[in-house]
Amino acid sequence: MGATWWRQAVVYQVYPRSFADSDGDGLGDIPGVTSRVGYLAELGVDAIWLSPFYPSALADGGYDVDDYRDVAPELGTLTDFDALVGAAHAVGIKIIVDIVPNHTSNRHAWFLEALASAPGSAARNRYVFRDGTGVDGSLPPSDWQSHFGGPAWTRLTDADGNPEQWYLHLFAPEQPDLNWDNREVHEEFLTTLRFWADRGVDGYRVDVAHALAKDLSDPLRSKPETPGELPLDGSDPLFDRNEVHEIYAEWRQVFDSYDPPRTAVAEAFSAPERRALYARPTELGQAFNFDLLKADFDAAEFREVVEFCLAQAAEAGSSSTWVLSNHDVVRHASRYGLPTGTDLDDWLMTDGLGTILDEEQGLRRARAAVLFMLALPGSAYLYQGEELGLQEVADLPAGALQDPIWLRTQHTKKGRDGARVPLPWTEEGATYGFGSGNAWLPQPAAWSRVAVDQQDGVGGSTLELYRDALRIRRELQTDETLDWIDAGRDDVVHLVRPGGWHCVTNFGTEPYALPAGEVRVASAELVDGQLPGESSAWFTA
Ligand code: NOJ
Numbered sequence: 001m002g003a004t005w006w007r008q009a010v011v012y013q014v015y016p017r018s019f020a021d022s023d024g025d026g027l028g029d030i031p032g033v034t035s036r037v038g039y040l041a042e043l044g045v046d047a048i049w050l051s052p053f054y055p056s057a058l059a060d061g062g063y064d065v066d067d068y069r070d071v072a073p074e075l076g077t078l079t080d081f082d083a084l085v086g087a088a089h090a091v092g093i094k095i096i097v098d099i100v101p102n103h104t105s106n107r108h109a110w111f112l113e114a115l116a117s118a119p120g121s122a123a124r125n126r127y128v129f130r131d132g133t134g135v136d137g138s139l140p141p142s143d144w145q146s147h148f149g150g151p152a153w154t155r156l157t158d159a160d161g162n163p164e165q166w167y168l169h170l171f172a173p174e175q176p177d178l179n180w181d182n183r184e185v186h187e188e189f190l191t192t193l194r195f196w197a198d199r200g201v202d203g204y205r206v207d208v209a210h211a212l213a214k215d216l217s218d219p220l221r222s223k224p225e226t227p228g229e230l231p232l233d234g235s236d237p238l239f240d241r242n243e244v245h246e247i248y249a250e251w252r253q254v255f256d257s258y259d260p261p262r263t264a265v266a267e268a269f270s271a272p273e274r275r276a277l278y279a280r281p282t283e284l285g286q287a288f289n290f291d292l293l294k295a296d297f298d299a300a301e302f303r304e305v306v307e308f309c310l311a312q313a314a315e316a317g318s319s320s321t322w323v324l325s326n327h328d329v330v331r332h333a334s335r336y337g338l339p340t341g342t343d344l345d346d347w348l349m350t351d352g353l354g355t356i357l358d359e360e361q362g363l364r365r366a367r368a369a370v371l372f373m374l375a376l377p378g379s380a381y382l383y384q385g386e387e388l389g390l391q392e393v394a395d396l397p398a399g400a401l402q403d404p405i406w407l408r409t410q411h412t413k414k415g416r417d418g419a420r421v422p423l424p425w426t427e428e429g430a431t432y433g434f435g436s437g438n439a440w441l442p443q444p445a446a447w448s449r450v451a452v453d454q455q456d457g458v459g460g461s462t463l464e465l466y467r468d469a470l471r472i473r474r475e476l477q478t479d480e481t482l483d484w485i486d487a488g489r490d491d492v493v494h495l496v497r498p499g500g501w502h503c504v505t506n507f508g509t510e511p512y513a514l515p516a517g518e519v520r521v522a523s524a525e526l527v528d529g530q531l532p533g534e535s536s537a538w539f540t541a
Contacts, residue, residue, distance in 0.1 A: 003260040006203060006286065007319040008477060009046035009379045010470055011096065015327045016053045016075055017062065018422045019384055021435025028422060028434070030076035034084040039452070040093060043387060043463075044470030047094035049205050051327060053081075057107055059174030060148075060404050061327070061420065063098075063207060064105035068192040078199075085200045094202035096263075101189050102208040103175040111176050115156065119165050126185055127176050128168035128216060141166050142220035144238065148172055149408040170211060170238070172404040180212045180247065193254045193262075203263035206248075209278060209287075210268040213243035230271045240270035248283035255285075265321060265379075272308070276316035288321050288381070292373065293329060297336050297365045297534075299493045299507040303484070306376060306495075310482075313378060319480055320378035324369055325386050331419050332369065334392035337362020348414040352394025363389045364534045367465055367523035368505055371536035374469050375495065375503035377480035382466075385423050388450050389462035393418040393441070400441055417441055424451035460525070468521045472538065476501040476520075487512070500541045509533035517541035 020032030030053060040048060052062035055072045062072075071081050085095050104111055110126050117123035119131070130141035132155060140153035147170055154173040156164040168177045178185050193204065214237060215221055221237040234242035248266075255262040266278035266287040279287040289309050295301040313320035324332040330344045337358040338347060347355050366389060373380050396417055398406075403415025422440065424447035425433030432443055432451050448454070455461035478498040485494040491508030494515075506512045511530035517539035519526065524535035531537050 005046065005094065005260075006263040006265075006379060008377065008480065009094075010044070010374070010473070011047045011049050011379060011381045012040060012043070012045040013049045013051065013326060013381060013383045015051045015061075015384060015420055017058075017440060018420050018434075020423070020425065021431070021437065021439075024436035025074060026431075026435065026437045026440045027074055029074070030071060030080040030084055032435070034080070034087050037084070037087045037091060037093065040088075041091040043467055044474065045093060045382065047096055047202065048088060049096040049381070050098060052098045052100060056105055057174065058402065059105065059172050061402070061416075063100055064103070064107075064172065064175045065100050066105045066107045067109070068099075068104075068189075069195045082199060089200065095200070096203040096205055096265075097196050097201050098207060099189070099192065099204045100207040101178065101180075102211045103169065103171060103177045106174045106176055114167075114176075124165075125182055126179055128179050128214070129165045130168075130220070132163075132166050136163075138163065141168075143222050143224045144168070144170070144220070145224065145226050146170060146172070146408065147226050148404050149410075149413075170208075172408065174404075177214075178212075179216070180214070180244075181216060186247065186250065190250070190254055193251060197254070197258050197262050201262070203265070206264055206266050206268075206284060208268075209248075209266035209284065210240045210244065210270050211238060212247055213241040214238050215241065227269055230269075230274075232271050232273060234274070240268070240274055245277055245283060248278065251284070252282055272312070276312050276318070279313065279316035279318035281317050286318050286321055286379065287316075288323060290323055292369075293323050293325070293332070296340050297369065297507060299491050299505070302369075302372065302505070302507070303493050306482075310377065320376070321381060322373045322376055322378060323381045323383075324366070324373060325383040325419070326381070327383065327420055328416050329419060331383075331386065331390055331392040333359070333362045333366040333386070333389050334394070335362070336365035336369070337391075345413045348392075348394050348418060349412070350394075352392070357391070357394075359391055361534065362391065363462070364524065367462060368507075368534055368536040370466070371469055371521065371523050371538060372493070372503060372505045374473050375497065375501065375536075375538060377482055377497065383419075387463050387466040388424070388452065388455060390423075390447070390450065393421045393444055395444075396421070396441060402441075424448065426453045427451050465521070465523060469538075472520050476538075476540070502539050502541060503536060504531060504539075505536040506531045506533055514539060515541070 017028045019028040020036050021028050022031040053075050055066040056062045113123040133139045140151050144152040146152040153166040155166045158164045169175050264284040266284045268278045275287050291305040309320040403417050405415030422434040427448045431439040455463035482495045487494040492506050494504045496502045520538045522537035524532045
């Protein structure tokens, strides 16, 4: 594998505050992750992607970073981080850290300095400060909107309480946007990339990678909506601008100055046709696509997504990424158990009662989908807990919710906390083995039955399905190509990888007779050689 290990890796996303709590304060932490490296090795992942673990007031779950080159004290120390890297590397697991370059937190030293400095100062020029519009400057500088709801501008008041300038935040007000027209900002992030690479980190996940470069020319251009369709020529004032690629070309020089070169994956929302630009080997090398995550559990949709993404990755000179769940979306075992077209925000607002969730169907389909995904050429990104078949926690009480979306939408959207509930490790215990204190979000009682120790070694459990699939995937791994085989049915997809690795997914409900071959793993028990509805099997021929 060597320098290209990432091309077909299985990357496991750890949301550190919800993974494992080593000190009983209710928050998962870095030593907690280290204590579970053995679990991840047994699961068979190639890399761990750590969502932000940096000092943060958690205005946006850690994506509001106070200091990019430290560990949040409640999560551990840099020494703990080094120990995690050492433990992971010792068992052949790589470490990927999250870089959040679009915005800092409002507690970052730079922002505090900007607040204490005069309009027009160098300190303010690291961010996007502007005078207001309207007679007395009481209107925002432009119509730009925050992703979390409301205007993307907040007005300051000076020490005497007088209204002052406004600053830009495409996310929460606690996440001021950096000014990437300022060279100092570039230098700062190059230093941060080197800081983590020097500590042995193998790669980076780049947050909101499409938003760094902005058209800040005066007067600011109008953009009343957050992204919908973006232009194909890079001309949007805020997103996916052509200039953003100059930033990543410079980052690539840092990546390539290490041996082996560091890797990166962009979280970039652009027109699908422009995703390849981020994934070029001269830039970040790989880009997330969320096409599979957004697709319904449907044969034609899945196949179309795969064809499109593989073609795009080839165009970029990269390999494709595949994602079914992450910390920002409703867990796929729940999505797949809801009627097609269910508005997930509305569903969460009913505590999951408004539309009946068929958990069994959701899990059945989730198991089928993951075998499909893991058979594809490219990298698969797993989200912690999906290997247990966890469902979204839709009924978190309002008082527990911490996602800024809840606040910023005046409590009309619950946001993402239901996918961030701390993991259950054991059947017993107040937090099901997450830690010795309370968990920072309440866990459902039903999780005692799906805890790791309840699935460990149990044939047919989702945990054992993932373990089998990852082990066999390693054994069968092959060139980054696939062929489609006509399954003779519109609701069945059959693909084959070089070397005779077949995957058949039955998206329908009627059983399907598998072609001859040795079945290696299946998401549901075969009945007389037939693949039941909503399931997948791998076989070798
Ligand atoms: C994408 C991250 O995945 C999400 O959790 C976060 O809220 C935004 N970027 C802002 O950093």
